[in-house]
Amino acid sequence: MSFLQLDGLVKNYGSFTVVKNLDLSVEKGKLVCLLGPSGCGKTTTLRLIAGFAKADGGEIRVNGKTVSSAKATVPPESRNMSMIFQSYALWPHMTVFQNVAYGLKLRHLTAKEITSRTRAILESTQLSALENRYPGELSGGQQQRVSLARALVIEPGILLLDEPLSNLDANLREEMRFEIRRLHDEFRYTTVYVTHDQVEAMTTADLIVVMNGGRIEQAGSPEDIYERPQTEFVARFIGGTNVLKGGKGPDKTVQCEGGLVLHCASGSFPESGQTAVSIRHHDIQLFEKKPEDGSINWAPGIVDRQVYLGSHRDYHVTLRGGQTIRAVVPSTVAIPVGKEVWLYFAPESCRALAQ
Incomplete structure (x- = not known):
């Protein structure tokens, strides 16, 4: 059984259908990239998975349990998911340590466990030397690492990323692509990653899902998508x-x-x-x-x-x-x-x- 299952997912905005009967299975521990041009429905699909948008048809199931359908939606805070946005959304008045530890405090862990888990994730994300700095004192790449650390420290069932590297310059984007893949290999969280950048998808993904007009055009490994495109759209979009x-x-x-x-x-x-x-x-x-x-x-x-x-x-x-x-x-x-x-x-x- 797939850990994350999207079955006939539909999302309408008025008379316009943004996501059209979308089916997708994601195995536990895999990193899946939703790839496509602006307006293809990839970010809307991510928001449906997160619970920020209500499905108009179909279902989303996590580990066999329905979390979204046209009849009922489990709220975001009850889904055990972490989401990383384009803007990083760090608290400017908190240090790196405090930003990363915040989610653990909301879960009422002991001070000892909060300190232990926060220090461990700061070490993994190479932020230990920066733990007393504030977000305004960090580079874009360092802020992105803090955002990743904050998302990972709560040990989510599913990690969601919405074009997380779009605000970085070219050199930092290249560095962070490999860093995201390294951290995924270390922690093996089930991850859904939205991007319009084919290089990002090729670098990070186990499975690339190419979307077009609210539908899945083709899904497969990076090599399969690149070497064996099934449609003209995929051939033109990838490479x-x-x-x-x-x-x-x-x-x-x-x-x-x-x-x-x-x-x-x-x-x-x-x-x-x-x-x-x-x-x-x-x-x-x-x-x-x-x-x-x-x-x-x-x-x-x-x-x-x-x-x-x-x-x-x-x-x-x-x-x-x-x-x-x-x-x-x-x-x-x-x-x-x-x-x-x-x-x-x-x-x-x-x-x-x-x-």
Whole structure:
């Protein structure tokens, strides 16, 4: 049995349905990322799990017990969950130690146990040296650690995080992604993490749930979501990709618009009708001349843009059929704008997508 179960979950705001018959199972001790663009329903789903919003249909069950349904909702304070918000929500007049210990005081633990558990979590989150400082004296990354420590110290059944790194600069975000994963591996709390950042999701999650329009588009491991997208939306949202549309051809080929025929080694081929091919930016090879033995998955084009980015170059190429292709190649491949190039789409890098 799953520890956290969402069964046909529905949330309406007036005539607009934000969460549409959502089903999700989360095993105990797993970290699940709800990933998607703004307005896809991920934060509303998190608020439903927390009890801050009332479900209009379906159920939420924790360890087999119903905590939310259209008929009744268990209040947030009775769910044994901790939630970390974007703003951290630290008490400015309390020290780091006092902020972290506050939840334990509300639970009427003894002074000795409060001190012991608070010191232990401060050690785990590398905050021991800062315990007497106030939030205003801390960096953004340090404040985020305090927020994490405060959430973890009460030993919640479920930990909820709502885009917790959105207020940090790029370097701190990268550091805290790995820190959140380290702390999860140490404490193994069941965690639901909302983000729109695919790198955050890839770094932290056991399971990524890609949401679109209030529904789950695809759920799977980071590798599965990246390597085996099932829809055009997932392919475009997770990692850089080119999507060429066309129709199903013979022998696992897609006859793309503009005349290009691509052999695809993986994916979903419909019986008939429209389909598409996904090719990751970094899986495309560029050559100044077409090799003599190049018979399949080759296409000529003209370089429209070329940007040097140190470890690689980012190309924009227009094919003869009019399609535009973005390719990320080694920095040693230096072809000027306006030059004709030949692109190779390896069959094992071409994935057919059902429409």
